[in-house]
Amino acid sequence: MIYSDVAERLKQLELLQIKWEEYERDVNSLNNWFSDQSARLDKFHRIGHEVSVQHSINECKVCIKEFLALTS
DSSP states (O other): OHHHHHHHHHHHHHHHHHHHHHHHHHHHHHHHHHHHHHHHHHHHHHHHHHHHHHHHHHHHHHHHHHHHHHHO
C-alpha cells in the first residue's frame, strides 16, 4: 500500500518535472523572441534616425542655397 502511494507520488512528480521543463523551454523561447524583436526595433530606430538626419541635412542645404541666393 505504502509502496503504491510512493510510486504514484513519484509518477506525479516526474510528470510535474516534465511540465516544468516544457515551461522553461517555452519561457526561454519567448525571451529569445523578445530579444530578437528588440534588436529589430533598435535597427529600425537607427534607420529611421538616419533618414531623419538625412532629411534635416537636405533641408539645411536648401536653406543655405536660399540664403546665398538672397545675399548675392
